[in-house]
Amino acid sequence: xxxxxxxxxxxxxxxxxxxxxxxxxxxxxxxxxxxxxxxxxxxxxxxxxxxxxxxxxxxxxxxxxxxxxxxxxxxxxxxxxxxxxxxxxxxxxxxxxxxxxxxxxxxxxxxxxxxxxxxxxxxxxxxxxxxxxxxxxxxxxxxxxxxxxxxxxxxxxxxxxxxxxxxxxxxxxxxxxxxxxxxxxxxxxxxxxxxxxxxxxxxxxxxxxxxxxxxxxxxxxxxxxxxxxxxxxxxxxxxxxxxxxxxxxxxxxxxxxxxxxxxxxxxxxxxxxxxxxxxxxxxxxxxxxxxxxxxxxxxxxxxxxxxxxxxxxxxxxxxxxxxxxxxxxxxxxxxxxxxxxxxxxxxxxxxxxxxx
Amino acid sequence: xxxxxxxxxxxxxxxxxxxxxxxxxxxxxxxxxxxxxxxxxxxxxxxxxxxxxxxxxxxxxxxxxxxxxxxxxxxxxxxxxxxxxxxxxxxxxxxxxxxxxxxxxxxxxxxxxxxxxxxxxxxxxxxxxxxxxxxxxxxxxxxxxxxxxxxxxxxxxxxxxxxxxxxxxxxxxxxxxxxxxxxxxxxxxxxxxxxxxxxxxxxxxxxxxxxxxxxxxxxxxxxxxxxxxxxxxxxxxxxxxxxxxxxxxxxxxxxxxxxxxxxxxx
Numbered sequence: 001x002x003x004x005x006x007x008x009x010x011x012x013x014x015x016x017x018x019x020x021x022x023x024x025x026x027x028x029x030x031x032x033x034x035x036x037x038x039x040x041x042x043x044x045x046x047x048x049x050x051x052x053x054x055x056x057x058x059x060x061x062x063x064x065x066x067x068x069x070x071x072x073x074x075x076x077x078x079x080x081x082x083x084x085x086x087x088x089x090x091x092x093x094x095x096x097x098x099x100x101x102x103x104x105x106x107x108x109x110x111x112x113x114x115x116x117x118x119x120x121x122x123x124x125x126x127x128x129x130x131x132x133x134x135x136x137x138x139x140x141x142x143x144x145x146x147x148x149x150x151x152x153x154x155x156x157x158x159x160x161x162x163x164x165x166x167x168x169x170x171x172x173x174x175x176x177x178x179x180x181x182x183x184x185x186x187x188x189x190x191x192x193x194x195x196x197x198x199x200x201x202x203x204x205x206x207x208x209x210x211x212x213x214x215x216x217x218x219x220x221x222x223x224x225x226x227x228x229x230x231x232x233x234x235x236x237x238x239x240x241x242x243x244x245x246x247x248x249x250x251x252x253x254x255x256x257x258x259x260x261x262x263x264x265x266x267x268x269x270x271x272x273x274x275x276x277x278x279x280x281x282x283x284x285x286x287x288x289x290x291x292x293x294x295x296x297x298x299x300x301x302x303x304x305x306x307x308x309x310x311x312x313x314x315x316x317x318x319x320x321x322x323x324x325x326x327x328x329x330x331x332x333x334x335x336x337x338x339x340x341x342x343x344x345x346x347x348x349x350x351x352x353x354x355x356x
Numbered sequence: 357x358x359x360x361x362x363x364x365x366x367x368x369x370x371x372x373x374x375x376x377x378x379x380x381x382x383x384x385x386x387x388x389x390x391x392x393x394x395x396x397x398x399x400x401x402x403x404x405x406x407x408x409x410x411x412x413x414x415x416x417x418x419x420x421x422x423x424x425x426x427x428x429x430x431x432x433x434x435x436x437x438x439x440x441x442x443x444x445x446x447x448x449x450x451x452x453x454x455x456x457x458x459x460x461x462x463x464x465x466x467x468x469x470x471x472x473x474x475x476x477x478x479x480x481x482x483x484x485x486x487x488x489x490x491x492x493x494x495x496x497x498x499x500x501x502x503x504x505x506x507x508x509x510x511x512x513x514x515x516x517x518x519x520x521x522x523x524x525x526x527x528x529x530x531x532x533x534x535x536x537x538x539x540x541x542x543x544x545x546x547x548x549x550x551x552x553x554x555x556x557x558x559x560x561x562x563x564x565x566x567x568x569x570x571x572x573x574x575x576x577x578x579x580x581x582x583x584x585x586x587x588x589x590x591x592x593x594x595x596x597x598x599x600x601x602x603x604x605x606x607x608x609x610x611x612x613x614x615x616x617x618x619x620x621x622x
Contacts, residue, residue, distance in 0.1 A: 200476050207475030207482075208468055208489070215462045218451035225411060225445075227437030227466025227529050236472065 025191055029184040040183040044255060046295035047190040048248050053275040053291040054197050054284065055244025060273065061282035061346075062210060063237035064217025066126040068269055069113070069133025073242040075140060075264035076109050077102040077249025079150060082259050085160040088151060095162040099250045106246025107239045109136075114238035118231055121220070133269050140261040155260025159253050162189065169254070186255050193251075194288075197244060201284045204240070213237055214282075278335055280342025289343055297331070298324050362388040364564050365410075365441075365533055369419035372402075372409050372588075379405040381588045382419070387533070392555060392565045394579030394596070396572075398608055402588040403568045404446055407537055410566075411443050412436040424532060438466050442531035444522040446538050446568070452511035456502055456521050459510050460493035463528025493528065500524040500554060516547040523554070527563070534558060535566040540574050552578055576600065584608065 032039040056070045080102040084093045093101075113132050117125055144152030161170035161182070169189070170182040204210045212233045215223035224230050253259050271294065279290020305320040318326075335343070365387040372380040380402045387393045395403050408414045410421060412433040421428040423439060431439070442463075451459050468489060474482035497503045500520040505513055513521060519539050526534055539555075540548045548571060555578050559565055569575045575582060576596040584592040584599055586608040592599050599605055 203478060204472070204475050207486070208465060208470040209472055209475050211458060211462050212465055214454055214458070215451050215465075218453055219449050221413070221433075222445070222449040222451065223462070224433040225413075225437060225443055225449075226463050226525065227434045227442075228462070229434050240472070 029187045030178070033179070033181065033184065037181065037183070040181070040187060042296070042299050044183055044186055044190060046292055047187070047194055048252055048255075049272065049275060049295045050194055050288050050291040051190070051197060051248040051251075052245060052272045053279070053287045054194075054201055055241045055248065056272050057201065057241075057276050057282070057284065057287045058204070058213075058244070059237050059241035060276055061287065062205060062217065063213040063234060065234060065237060066122060066129070067238075067241070068126045068130035068266075068273065069136070070129075070241070070245060070272055071264050071266075071269040072113075072133040072136035073106040073109060073245030074249040074252065074268070075136055075261070076106045076242075077246030078253045078259050078263070079140060079156070079249070080105045080246065081250035081253035082156040082159045083149075085254070086156050087158050088156050092160055094164075095160075095250070095254060096164075099247055102250040103243040103246040106249065107243040110238040110240075110242025111235055113242075114235045118234055130266065130269075133264075133266060137261050137264050140264070150261075153261060155258060155262075157258045159257050159259065161257065162186070162254050170257075183255075186251070190251060193247070198284055198288065205282075205284065209233070209236065274332065278332065278342060280344040280346060282346035283342065283344050286342050286344030286346070293343075294328075298328060301327060363422075364389045364391075364424060365566075366422040367410075367419065368422070370406065370409060370416050370421070371418035372405055372414060372416050378588045380409065380416070380585075383585065383588070383590050384419070385583050385590065385593060387564060387566060389564055390559065390562070391580045392559055392567060392578050394575045394582035395566060395568045395585065396570075396575055396582055396599075397585035397591075400587075401585040401608075403585055404537060405588070406585070407443060407535055407568065410436075410535065411441060434466070437529055437531075440530070440532035441535060442526035442529045442533075443535040444519070444526055444537055444539060446541070448518050448522055450510035450518055450522055450525070453509060455507050455509055456497060456513060456517075457490070457493050457506040459521055460496050460524050460528050461489050463496075463525040464489045464492060466529050496524040496528055497521075499527070499557070501550070515542050516544075516551075519543065519551070520554070523558075527558070531563060533564045533566060535568075537568045538570060539567070540569055540571045548574055 028043070029040050032043055052070070052074060055073070056067065059065050059067045059070070081095075081098050083089055084091050084098045084101065085095070086092075113129065117128050120128060140150045141153055143149040144154075150156070161168060163169065169185045172179070172181050174180070212223070212228045215226065215228055216230050216233055220230055252263075272291075275291040275294045276287050277290070278294060279288065280286025301324045302320055305318075305323050306316060309316050309318070339345075363386050367386075368384050370380050370383045371378070383402075383406065385393075395406065397403055405414070409416045410428070412428070412431050412435065415430065423441065426439065428436060428439065451462060454462070468485055470482045470485050474485075494503065494506065497506055500523050502513070502517045502520050502524065505517060510518065510521060519542075523534070523536065523539065540551055543551060552574060555565060555567070567575070567579060579596055581594060582592075582596050582599045583590060584602070584605050591604045591608055592602040594602070
């Protein structure tokens with residue numbers, strides 16, 4: 001896989017690889033529709049998790065700041081979208097205005113979280129961020145009085161889908177004889193967004209800013225002694241990661257049409273963190289792979305556990321939900337035992353092998 | 357007047373306490389431009405504490421540093437580095453999981469300006485700056501003699517190379533004063549000799565050096581002047597030869613009782 005992306009060493013291989021991936025990405029939703037419409041929705045959710053993981057990877061993978069409350073920024077983005085594009089306040093701003101606003105608001109919250117935690121690292125930082133995530137969720141749950149801001153646990157309904165003029169992302173239409181359902185349209189939008197964000201991540205990693213983050217991750221005291229303003233760089237990492245979370249949240253709102261605080265529980269933060277760790281902290285491709293695997297495998301299990309058991313034993317022995325979590329836990333334990341750096345460890349180790 | 361002009365760093369009455377321990381008590385000295393200034397003393401004399409106070413890791417309880425005509429009071433470590441003081445660490449603190457090249461490239465951070473937008477958009481200016489950073493990093497690796505190990509992770513370098521890499525990383529910040537904390541520790545005789553050559557090169561190329569070192573042969577052969585600390589106090593200052601003969605220094609190194617016995621015998 002590596003040679004397909006190394007444009008300097010293998011220019012032809014790179015273009016063939018990119019073309020193949022592009023074709024696969026274009027055809028994928030139609031192939032999935034043929035299997036079942038549900039799979040397009042599952043794919044969209046997986047892409048949302050890819051976006052989230054890429055955002056969290058900036059904080060955890062690049063800058064080495066363990067964040068257990070990342071889902072809070074997703075919630076902030078989701079609620080920003082919901083409040084500005086739903087009957088709740090009777091505001092219906094277009095999505096291309098709200099998504100940047102959501103990113104900016106989440107970014108602000110990122111800085112708000114970052115500022116008091118600048119001197120914390122590791123376990124201590126994890127605890128504070130965990131608390132922050134819970135605070136945001138509890139606020140969302142309770143801000144229905146005295147002024148009904150979030151509608152409390154009932155959540156916000158009838159959230160607008162994406163619209164550009166008369167083009168509505170939620171409507172089914174036939175273009176050039178092809179059937180575009182709502183999820184298929186969102187799929188294309190999100191794939192484009194993921195590609196942009198992957199490019200941003202790769203460029204950030206390989207820049208003066210990315211190196212400063214890596215320096216902080218490796219040794220904060222040495223980083224400061226080398227003249228890196230660790231305060232600003234940490235805040236920047238929190239802000240960047242949070243704004244990606246905010247954008248993902250906005251898309252989540254629009255695709256679901258309904259959000260409530262229940263979608264932003266601690267388990268979601270842990271899930272995103274697992275994706276980053278499992279895929280390979282600090283490696284953009286690894287993180288994408290981790291997010292895709294951890295989104296799809298449980299879904300595939302959901303559809304296969306029952307028939308497989310019936311075929312083997314003639315009846316259901318273990319509930320699908322139970323076996324899913326069992327296998328998920330087992331997979332994580334095995335991964336950490338045999339590939340502690342993730343499925344695709346960060347590029348550095350690869351480079352080192354080449355140098356030897 | 358002329359000494360005022362020559363002075364790069366002046367320390368006045370620097371004090372630092374940790375609980376009841378006076379790590380530094382009223383230490384004062386002046387380092388001139390282009391000098392190699394040695395800082396010696398027995399273990400626990402306060403040498404590294406002085407480095408940490410100088411580079412902003414600790415703030416002093418009293419006294420001040422004047423560096424290049426400006427006070428350093430209250431500056432954070434990164435601001436001290438920006439002013440032009442770079443350091444290495446007694447227990448090497450490289451970015452262990454990054455390559456040697458990247459370690460030096462990080463040293464360029466403080467002298468470059470690329471921001472987030474430049475990093476994302478990769479405009480011409482940013483690209484040119486990136487190229488400059490990489491080129492300079494390669495030059496510095498070559499300068500300290502670890503060019504062949506550019507792509508090796510710092511933690512996999514030989515010990516002597518790690519020490520040299522730390523010097524290269526510090527030089528990347530374009531310091532006026534390079535503060536080295538026991539650069540020869542753990543080096544064999546050959547490595548120490550070539551380190552001596554490197555220190556002479558650095559001085560020749562215009563960087564003043566403040567050197568903490570236990571290897572007396574090295575100190576005596578490269579340092580123009582030496583400051584001796586003991587229990588946080590300055591006990592002697594002067595040329596290597598002068599300091600070596602100073603009874604207070606001999607006492608500090610051989611132990612106070614020896615001196616008393618000698619006196620008793622006389």
